[in-house]
Amino acid sequence: MPPHERDLPDEPPPFLGTWPRVYAAVVVYLALVIAACYAFTRIFA
Amino acid sequence: MRLLDWVVLVGSLASIIAYGLYRGRGSNTVDRYLLAGKSMPWYAMALSIMATQASAITFISTTGQSYVDGMRFVQFYFGLPLAMVVLCATAVPIFHRAEVYTAYEYLERRFDAKTRALASLIFLMQRGLSVGLTFYAPAIVLSVIFGWPDRLTTLIIGVTVVLYTVTGGIRTVTWTDVQQMLIIFCGLLVALITIIHMLPQQVSLLDAMRLAGSAGKLNAVNFHFDWNDRYNLWSGLIGGMFLALSYFGCDQSQVQRYLTGKSIAQSKLSLLFTAVAKIPMQFFILFIGAMVFVFYIFEPPPLVFQRIEYDRIQSGAARARYEPIAARYQDAFARRKQAALDIVAARHGGDPRGAEDAQGRYRQALEDVDTARNQGASLVAATGGEKGFKDTNYIFLSFVTRYLPAGIVGLVIAVILAATMSSSSGEINSLATVSVVDIYKRHVRKGATDHHYLTASRVATAFWGAYAVVFSGLGKNVGSLIEAVNFVGSLFYGSLLGVFVLAFFFKRVTGTGAFCGMLAGEAAVIVAWRSGIAYLWYNVIACVVVVATATAVSSFSPAASARPDITR
Numbered sequence: 001m002p003p004h005e006r007d008l009p010d011e012p013p014p015f016l017g018t019w020p021r022v023y024a025a026v027v028v029y030l031a032l033v034i035a036a037c038y039a040f041t042r043i044f045a
Numbered sequence: 046m047r048l049l050d051w052v053v054l055v056g057s058l059a060s061i062i063a064y065g066l067y068r069g070r071g072s073n074t075v076d077r078y079l080l081a082g083k084s085m086p087w088y089a090m091a092l093s094i095m096a097t098q099a100s101a102i103t104f105i106s107t108t109g110q111s112y113v114d115g116m117r118f119v120q121f122y123f124g125l126p127l128a129m130v131v132l133c134a135t136a137v138p139i140f141h142r143a144e145v146y147t148a149y150e151y152l153e154r155r156f157d158a159k160t161r162a163l164a165s166l167i168f169l170m171q172r173g174l175s176v177g178l179t180f181y182a183p184a185i186v187l188s189v190i191f192g193w194p195d196r197l198t199t200l201i202i203g204v205t206v207v208l209y210t211v212t213g214g215i216r217t218v219t220w221t222d223v224q225q226m227l228i229i230f231c232g233l234l235v236a237l238i239t240i241i242h243m244l245p246q247q248v249s250l251l252d253a254m255r256l257a258g259s260a261g262k263l264n265a266v267n268f269h270f271d272w273n274d275r276y277n278l279w280s281g282l283i284g285g286m287f288l289a290l291s292y293f294g295c296d297q298s299q300v301q302r303y304l305t306g307k308s309i310a311q312s313k314l315s316l317l318f319t320a321v322a323k324i325p326m327q328f329f330i331l332f333i334g335a336m337v338f339v340f341y342i343f344e345p346p347p348l349v350f351q352r353i354e355y356d357r358i359q360s361g362a363a364r365a366r367y368e369p370i371a372a373r374y375q376d377a378f379a380r381r382k383q384a385a386l387d388i389v390a391a392r393h394g395g396d397p398r399g400a401e402d403a404q405g406r407y408r409q410a411l412e413d414v415d416t417a418r419n420q421g422a423s424l425v426a427a428t429g430g431e432k433g434f435k436d437t438n439y440i441f442l443s444f445v446t447r448y449l450p451a452g453i454v455g456l457v458i459a460v461i462l463a464a465t466m467s468s469s470s471g472e473i474n475s476l477a478t479v480s481v482v483d484i485y486k487r488h489v490r491k492g493a494t495d496h497h498y499l500t501a502s503r504v505a506t507a508f509w510g511a512y513a514v515v516f517s518g519l520g521k522n523v524g525s526l527i528e529a530v531n532f533v534g535s536l537f538y539g540s541l542l543g544v545f546v547l548a549f550f551f552k553r554v555t556g557t558g559a560f561c562g563m564l565a566g567e568a569a570v571i572v573a574w575r576s577g578i579a580y581l582w583y584n585v586i587a588c589v590v591v592v593a594t595a596t597a598v599s600s601f602s603p604a605a606s607a608r609p610d611i612t613r
Contacts, residue, residue, distance in 0.1 A: 010138055011310035019313070023130040026320050030126040033324050034278070037119065037265040044258025 046446075050455030057228060057459035061466070062209055065221035069213025075498045078214035079146055079478050085216075085305040089223050090315035093471070094293075094302045095322065096222035099229065100468030101182035101461045102530055103330060108441035109350075110528070111334025112341075115262040117276045119331055121531070121581070122324045124286025128293060129320035131286075133313040135549050136294045141309045146482045148300040148545070155548040157556030158487070163563055164544055165483035168297055169476060171537035176472040176509070177516035178530050180206075182438070183465040184517065192353060199517045202465065207510030210470040211503045215305060218470045225463045232460035233329060235453055236445070240336045243448065245343050245386075252389045253339040259388070259404060260411050262335040265328070275528075275579045284581030288531070291538030291584050293319075295545050298475035337444050342385045344448070348374050348421040350439040354430050358421070363428040370420045377413035384410055469513065477505035535580040539587020540566035546588060547595050554599045562595030 013022045046054070072078045085093075110118050136148075143151050149168065153161035183202050184195040210218065241250055248256075257263050267277040293299045293316065306312035348371055349355040358367045384407035391399035425434040445457045481501045490497070540563045547554045547562065554562075566587035573586050 009309075011308060013310065013314070019133070022317065023134065026126050026130055026317060029321060030123070030324075034123060034266065037328070038268075041263060041265045041267075044254050044263040045261075 046454060046458075047451040049451040050458070053452050053455030054459045054462075057456070058462060058466075061221050061224055061228075061463050064224050065209065065217040066213055068220035069217030072214035072216055073499070075146075075495050075502065077216065078499055078502055079301070079474075079482070081214070081216040081219060081305040083305060084307060085219055085311070086307065087311040087314035087318065089219055090302050090306055090312065091318035091322075092226040093219040093222035094299060094315060094319050095326070096226045096229070096464070096467050097298060097302065097471040098323075098468075099226075099326070099464055100179050100530075101465040102179065103327075104229075104233075104457075104461050104464065105182050105441060106438050106528075107327070107330045108334035108337060109437035109439070111262065111331040112338045112440045113437055115260075115264040116328070116331040116335060117264045117267055119265050119324065119328050120267070120276045120278055120281030121285050122289075122327050123278065123281035124283065125289040125323050126320035127282070127286045128289035129316045131290060132294050133316055136300075136545070137303060137312045137316065138309050139549060140300065140304060141306070141312065145304070147297050147479050148295055149297070149479065149483050152544060152548060152559075153487075156544075156554075156559045160544065160556050160559045160563070161483060162488070163560055164295075164541055165479050167537050167541055167563070167567075168295075168479055171534060172296065172298060172472055172476055173509070173512060174516070174533045175530050176469055176476065176513040178533070179465060179469045179472060180513050180517040183462050188353065195517075199514055202462070203469075203510055203514035203517070206466050206469050207473070207507055209466065210473050210510065211506045214502075215301065215474055218467065218474050219302070219305065221463075222467045222471070225460075225467045228456075228463060229460050232456050233333065236449070236457055237329070237333050237336065239449055239453055240333065240340055243340060247386075247393070248339075248343070248389055252392070253336060255392070256342060256385050256388065256407075257335040257339050259407060260338065262338050272582065273577060273579055275581060280579060280581045284579075284585055287542060287584035287588055288535060288538060288581060291542040291588075292534060295538065295541035296475075296534075297479050298472050301475050301478060302471075334441065337441060340444070340448075343382055345375070345378050347443065348418065349425060350436040350443040351425075351434075352439075352443065354425045354434065354436075357430070358424055358428060363424060366424055366428070367421075370417055370424060374414065374417035374421070377410050377417055381407060381410035381414055469510075473506055473509045473513065476509040477502050480505040480509070532580045535583040536570055536574070537567070539570060539584040540591055542584060543588040543591025543595075546592055551592070551596065551599075554595045555602050557602055558595035558597075558599030559591075561598045562591035562593075565594040566591035 010019075013019055016022050016025060072081075074082075076082055107118065140148065140151060143154060145151050145154075147165075149161050149164045152164050180199050180203055181195065184198040188195050188198065241253070244253055254263065268279075269277055270279045271277060303312040303315055306315065347355050348367075349358065357363065384403050387403035388400055388407060391397070391403055422434050422436065426432055442461075445454055449457065481498060485501055485505070486493075486498060490501075543566050544559050544563050547559050569590040570583045570587045573583050574580075578586075
């Protein structure tokens with residue numbers, strides 16, 4: 001750690017246990033949103 | 046505006062200001078004034094981040110954008126969740142641990158003073174231009190409603206915002222944002238329900254969506270790649286991600302929000318909430334614009350939505366040219382309405398051939414309506430109006446004031462004005478923070494008392510408010526305001542993003558390398574702009590050029606060494 005940075009603890013997230021799991025959930029959510037938008041476009045085109 | 050509208054409008058705004066000032070009590074040190082004493086919970090930061098982004102422009106211009114161009118603008122936000130994940134894993138913990146007031150302060154710790162100064166100046170230029178546009182949006186509201194001059198209304202709103210921001214600091218800004226977002230959610234929901242309720246009885250929501258879809262207004266996703274196409278999946282995912290990385294990672298107006306967090310985890314949660322909520326929110330706003338389009342299939346829209354210009358071309362010398370265009374417009378409108386009703390009737394009656402025939406007539410009428418509207422806009426420009434006149438920003442408000450019932454008009458106007466106050470107050474607050482912390486305190490007056498810097502922060506806030514009012518007139522000639530704001534951001538964000546990428550991931554890059562990289566990045570953006578490349582790609586191009594140039598320059602100079610800590 002560089003000398004000008006303080007050692008602040010990174011608390012775990014309140015759900016899914018670890019931050020990488022939360023990040024993965026956000027990416028999966030994005031994929032689902034894009035799929036839903038695509039379906040929306042196709043259905044009403 | 047009727048009496049009930051005025052009661053709702055004045056009551057909403059007064060409650061926001063009163064609540065903000067109440068929450069902002071005790072902002073009597075620099076730390077409390079600029080960072081709220083690092084005491085904010087994640088939900089307040091999240092709503093504040095979203096509220097700062099959702100200015101009046103979002104409601105005025107995005108709905109108009111959807112009316113004219115459909116919902117494809119939503120793709121612009123597809124890169125945002127990816128950017129938030131990257132920032133949570135990198136920038137948030139780094140900024141928190143560095144205990145900085147501004148993102149650019151970190152650059153001096155990593156590189157040198159000139160890199161910090163250049164990044165600060167780029168931010169001040171970019172955000173200074175944007176805040177003028179933020180102020181201009183509500184001036185449109187009042188010019189449509191009352192016919193007041195834009196400049197006067199900008200001045201009145203600007204003075205109010207400056208007084209309010211100077212007094213309370215970031216704590217006031219954040220808590221008013223929270224309250225404002227709740228009003229926005231309620232206002233949007235009420236507006237959409239009202240629009241759907243006002244459609245003809247035989248037209249269901251599903252019918253309305255089919256009519257909008259047939260007109261190309263529900264085109265939310267386009268997989269076709271084209272460098273010059275502003276909005277497709279790829280420009281949204283890649284270009285949008287870079288823009289969001291720049292905006293949320295390098296723009297002090299956003300960084301300052303999550304620097305107020307109680308902890309790293311609270312700041313991360315605020316960004317991830319935004320990642321999840323932003324696309325549905327923008328989709329919803331664009332959908333309102335599409336439904337306004339459907340409403341105007343059955344109610345005759347004005348040829349030009351800007352009332353002052355519309356009145357002008359109907360009288361005087363322009364009238365002779367206006368009348369034939371208006372006649373063609375009315376004819377096309379009548380054919381479009383009939384075709385739409387025939388489509389609905391054929392579908393309800395199970396007549397696919399009738400529906401197909403009506404579709405053909407509907408599409409032809411759509412083209413004719415658009416042609417007449419374009420001729421109307423050209424007439425405005427050709428008879429003394431603005432060059433390249435567009436009325437995108439007037440569509441939604443023209444609809445609101447003309448058709449929505451008493452009380453709801455006041456609510457929608459309150460949402461728009463509150464959004465302006467909150468967004469611009471956040472922007473002014475961040476401009477003042479960078480001016481004082483990165484320029485004044487670092488280069489002009491070192492080692493003064495906390496009270497001195499608090500006073501300087503208030504003076505800087507007032508200065509940037511005045512600056513925004515003076516330059517708000519730039520918004521008049523830029524077409525869609527939502528695009529203008531993002532375009533201005535894209536001119537500068539790529540270089541800022543590039544220098545933070547260097548700071549976080551390229552340990553061997555020197556201060557001189559980073560400085561030269563930023564200059565090269567800005568030069569690359571100018572070339573891209575002149576080449577006609579869509580603006581979402583500027584951030585990608587500039588970022589890559591900054592990293593490549595800085596790496597090359599640094600390879601010819603001594604390796605970066607750990608820099609000593611600096612005094613804030």
